[in-house]
């Protein structure tokens with residue numbers, strides 16, 4: 001057996017609980033993908049690692065997306081976190097940073113600083129309007145990101161290496 005990745009599906013909303021039936025149907029779903037789940041669950045979470053036969057080739061990203069989709073279909077309140085062994089979590093419920101395009105933002109317009117490019121998310125996505133917390137226009141931030149790897153050259157030294165291992169990226 002080889003481990004593929006770990007996941008945690010959790011709810012902190014009273015309106016939803018993981019029951020034995022849900023866990024059983026999750027196991028059936030997992031087995032239909034020819035993989036195995038080793039882990040535990042409570043009313044608030046299902047977590048563990050996904051593994052498969054050494055010889056079996058699994059498209060990890062596809063499988064991660066399918067697991068996320070599986071839980072999202074069960075209930076909107078379920079949050080799913082995936083972590084690859086040794087690498088911090090990939091969160092699928094994050095929103096896209098308008099500067100670098102990685103999905104790093106927990107809540108839109110909440111002045112969160114993107115850990116990839118250091119753009120402060122003020123919710124604006126107009127390219128040529130000055131963003132006051134960032135002291136520049138978005139277009140400039142994007143250009144800086146593609147040139148230096150951060151929205152401002154002075155943040156380059158803090159930029160994480162290989163952000164694609166931690167966050168998914170989309171087109172802007």
Ligand SMILES: [Zn+2]
Nearest residue numbers: 097100114117
């Ligand atoms: Zn960013």
